[in-house]
Amino acid sequence: MNNFMFYSPTEFVFGKDTELQTGTLVKKFHGTNVLIVYGKSSVRKNGLLNRVKKSLEEIGIVYTELADVQPNPTDLKVYEGIELGRRNQVDFLLPIGGGSVIDTAKAIAAGIPYEGDFWDFFTGKSVPHIALPVGVVLTIPAAGSEGSGNSVITKVDGLKKLSLRTPEVLRPQFAIMNPELTYTLPAWQTASGITDMMAHIMERYFTNTPGTEVTDRLCEGILKAIIEEARKIIADPYNYEARANIMWAGTIAHNGICGTGCEEDWASHFMEHEVSALYDVTHGAGLAVIFPAWLTYMINHNVGKVAQYAERVWDVPVSEDQKAVAQEGITRLKAFLCEIGMPTTFRELGIEHPDIDKLVKHLHANKGERVGNYVPLDRQATREIYEIANS
Structure with a gap:
């Protein structure tokens, strides 16, 4: 730590x-x-x-x-x-x-x-x-x-x-x-907010810093609570207790407690910022597209924490095949995002032909030649992630 x-x-x-x-x-x-x-x-x-x-x-x-x-x-x-x-x-x-x-x-x-x-x-x-x-x-x-x-x-x-x-x-x-x-928030806005707070936790969770078990467990527990309460809100938008839990989760997802003792990543947020700046999409919806693509890239580049995330947050059975475990976790994340009404591809986000060249150029002009910490991403890597999001 x-x-x-x-x-x-x-x-x-x-x-x-x-x-x-x-x-x-x-x-x-x-x-x-x-x-x-x-x-x-x-x-x-x-x-x-x-x-x-x-x-x-x-x-x-x-x-x-x-x-x-x-x-x-x-x-x-x-x-x-x-x-x-x-x-x-x-x-x-x-x-x-x-x-x-x-x-x-x-x-x-x-x-x-x-x-x-x-x-x-x-x-x-x-x-x-x-x-x-x-x-x-x-x-x-x-x-x-x-x-x-x-x-x-x-x-x-x-x-x-x-x-x-x-x-x-x-x-x-x-x-x-x-x-x-928050009772009368449109379902899209509610779901986008839920995705945003989950991403705030995940940007901190995906770290190479060892010895962060307490912080990891905080992140995992809050993520599991968000998933459970989100489903209650989808079923009943006037469920006070579910709304209360989601509101408090959004706060503690980003007040710093979920990142204590570890080096944070933030590549997915930086990549999404270019998408919402260029195409004026809802930030949470953009993250629903970018984060699964980022995780997919990580399967072949730094699978360890992705597999742990799959096991502890999405209840994927433990296996020696970490890549298979990680892939199943991503599949379950994308299924949840679809369940609450979020897109998981550029096309579903309403962007038929994203200008990936422009996104990559602006990203690295604003954030430097390498982005993020879990795996520092160069231009080739961020291009690949944008292309995964476009597939």
Whole structure:
């Protein structure tokens, strides 16, 4: 096991009607002038936005609104939010939504006090040392951004989708999590979120670091719970306990606990980022295509952990033929993804003729000549994985 630091100071307020505590929590963390960030129409239609605004008004907190954050959020909305926040002298960011909204708010929070271009943080030109505090009202369990210091933004010019990881600066002060707010999520969005959180765990699970049995077992147990609870939600979208378990799983999948003591991979996420940047597909659905292809490649290059994953997560019987065990695990993963309505090929994702040359070129321009750690992938390897996803 490697040395590690695990830092997770976010206060999670979980359960029914917890959004009514928003004003109290903002005040607790010294917010007085809030920029509310949200997406399209759902938070208006279901009354959540009004409930949150009322809780702020009752405690004397003023606010400004930034609406219409899109999935796969772009730098344009971040620039708009930075300008709006500075003009109104906000001192607190309050995203209401899922990962796209939260990531946008985090980028704004880092950008407002910074004298340069916030994109400097995403390219590595600069590191954020200060940011406005962020509090979250979560509506979509998927990205885990409510419990992490991460943000992913796409720059429209050049379609560069890059991530920022700053757990000490951008981890939210609080996250309000009411599973009832997820009842009316479309089945596609629910399934995409489930796939995303599973991928967050798997990016950490597939490691060459020895001696990580406790972390491995955490990952395996959470994955098995997600699979079980996902099937309950498919059968009954209003199953509160299943929704609650999935919402909490999305948080702990990405708050760092599943990666303690090990070297993480992240090649599949980087490869998918190029797909969603170029074709604007749902991130979780893109991962449903890329991750099985990545695992298939690994059968012939580093089969050990893939076979363990098949045995412990998908209950494939132990055998001396590790490749056969691993292949059966991938088959069961793909069957589960199909069961919850996810694609497993580019064609099923709606991309008939993916430009693999462009995907490979952009990937390595953004992430270097070798991507990932479980098996460092060069251009030939990532091309092969994209081609497997296209077969």
